[in-house]
Amino acid sequence: MTTLTLLLILAGVVVVLGAGLGLVISRRRAELPPPDELDAITEEVIEHPEHPEPQLEEPVAKPKPAPKPKPAPEPVPEPEPALEPEPAPEPAPPTLERPEAPKGRLVRLRARLARSQGTLGKGLLAVLGRASLDDAAWEEIEDTLLAADVGVGPTDELVEQLKTRMRVEGIKDPNHARTVLREELIALIGPSNDRSLKSTGADGKPGVVLVVGVNGTGKTTTVGRLARVLVAEDKSVVLGAADTFRAAAAEQLQTWGERVGVNTVRGPEGGDPASVGFDAVQKGIADGVDVVLVDTAGRLHTKAGLMDELGKVKRVIEKQAPVTEVLLVIDATTGQNGMTQARVFGEVVEVTGIVLTKLDGTAKGGIVIAVQRELGVPVKFVGLGEGVDDLAPFDPEDFVDALLE
Numbered sequence: 001m002t003t004l005t006l007l008l009i010l011a012g013v014v015v016v017l018g019a020g021l022g023l024v025i026s027r028r029r030a031e032l033p034p035p036d037e038l039d040a041i042t043e044e045v046i047e048h049p050e051h052p053e054p055q056l057e058e059p060v061a062k063p064k065p066a067p068k069p070k071p072a073p074e075p076v077p078e079p080e081p082a083l084e085p086e087p088a089p090e091p092a093p094p095t096l097e098r099p100e101a102p103k104g105r106l107v108r109l110r111a112r113l114a115r116s117q118g119t120l121g122k123g124l125l126a127v128l129g130r131a132s133l134d135d136a137a138w139e140e141i142e143d144t145l146l147a148a149d150v151g152v153g154p155t156d157e158l159v160e161q162l163k164t165r166m167r168v169e170g171i172k173d174p175n176h177a178r179t180v181l182r183e184e185l186i187a188l189i190g191p192s193n194d195r196s197l198k199s200t201g202a203d204g205k206p207g208v209v210l211v212v213g214v215n216g217t218g219k220t221t222t223v224g225r226l227a228r229v230l231v232a233e234d235k236s237v238v239l240g241a242a243d244t245f246r247a248a249a250a251e252q253l254q255t256w257g258e259r260v261g262v263n264t265v266r267g268p269e270g271g272d273p274a275s276v277g278f279d280a281v282q283k284g285i286a287d288g289v290d291v292v293l294v295d296t297a298g299r300l301h302t303k304a305g306l307m308d309e310l311g312k313v314k315r316v317i318e319k320q321a322p323v324t325e326v327l328l329v330i331d332a333t334t335g336q337n338g339m340t341q342a343r344v345f346g347e348v349v350e351v352t353g354i355v356l357t358k359l360d361g362t363a364k365g366g367i368v369i370a371v372q373r374e375l376g377v378p379v380k381f382v383g384l385g386e387g388v389d390d391l392a393p394f395d396p397e398d399f400v401d402a403l404l405e
């Protein structure tokens with residue numbers, strides 16, 4: 001190899017190395033910003049950190065798309081909390097009525113009695129006040145008494161008594177005549193009869209009052225009102241709805257009882273009245289009450305049927321406790337029919353007292369005398385209106401005073 005060749009190779013190597021070095025330096029320069037620009041950027045980043053970071057030239061990896069959110073599962077509706085049923089409001093305890101005291105009721109009801117019986121009292125007084133009493137006058141007195149349903153026997157007795165006294169005592173003064181009439185009427189009604197309700201039991205058992213009579217006379221009403229009379233006297237009572245013929249009667253009785261805080265024993269409609277009576281007295285004994293009042297049905301058309309039923313009711317009740325009173329209810333407005341009923345009942349059951357209802361609706365108050373005479377038992381109560389306390393213990397003097405008012 002020649003020297004020239006060696007020189008040529010050396011020159012080539014130098015040229016290639018120089019070119020490579022220049023290329024590296026120029027590349028380095030192109031990669032950085034110029035120095036003053038570099039200073040400004042540095043300052044900005046330090047002094048104003050809120051500025052966005054300068055973008056690096058290196059390409060930033062593309063952010064992966066966020067994974068699609070899985071669709072949220074459909075929310076299962078929460079079951080509605082079961083609503084607690086609103087508690088039914090406690091029924092207000094019924095306000096119990098305080099019945100009117102029985103004593104003195106007849107005086108309160110006197111005006112009603114006087115209104116209905118005006119013709120009887122005024123008719124008698126008008127004739128007796130005359131200066132002289134001839135046969136025609138005495139006939140007039142007789143007719144007035146008969147028209148008021150006093151009955152033939154008691155009318156004859158009264159007329160005889162009056163005639164005798166007027167003659168013997170030489171009565172001319174109308175006031176004196178009035179006094180004599182008053183005394184004779186009271187005597188005829190019987191002032192000394194025991195008219196108290198026999199409602200006291202023996203041996204720690206309750207008294208038992210059986211109420212009988214034809215339907216419609218006011219039996220159920222009477223039982224309800226008697227309960228009030230007893231409650232007013234501070235006695236405890238149980239009612240027996242032994243009128244099983246009429247469902248409404250038991251309902252009616254229960255309502256009467258509830259008003260004064262008295263329980264009612266009922267049976268199925270059409271059931272055996274004797275068994276209701278039995279149950280009522282049994283409850284009365286269990287509850288330790290003073291009195292059991294038993295309503296019965298009067299819807300019986302034959303005497304035999306009536307006898308069977310009432311006899312059975314009484315017999316069955318008496319397996320528990322003796323019946324202390326049998327009250328017969330008579331509607332005063334039915335006149336002679338009422339008298340016939342009294343006779344039939346008197347034959348089938350031992351009646352011990354009479355309740356005369358609807359005396360406010362008739363001028364025939366003489367039935368008080370007639371019915372007592374017929375049955376030989378006293379009138380113990382009279383009904384003088386539809387009010388709850390319009391049942392009054394009967395008092396002969398108050399009654400006659402109202403008649404002669």
Ligand SMILES: Nc1nc2c(ncn2[C@@H]2O[C@H](COP(=O)(O)OP(=O)(O)OP(=O)(O)O)[C@@H](O)[C@H]2O)c(=O)[nH]1
Binds near residue numbers: 249298357
């Ligand atoms: N004016 C008046 N009405 C009365 C009297 N007593 C009862 N009454 C009325 O008579 C009607 C019949 O009375 P109730 O008690 O239903 O007769 P009841 O005898 O029980 O009849 P049944 O249950 O069908 O056997 C009712 O409208 C009562 O208000 C009274 O003294 N005067």
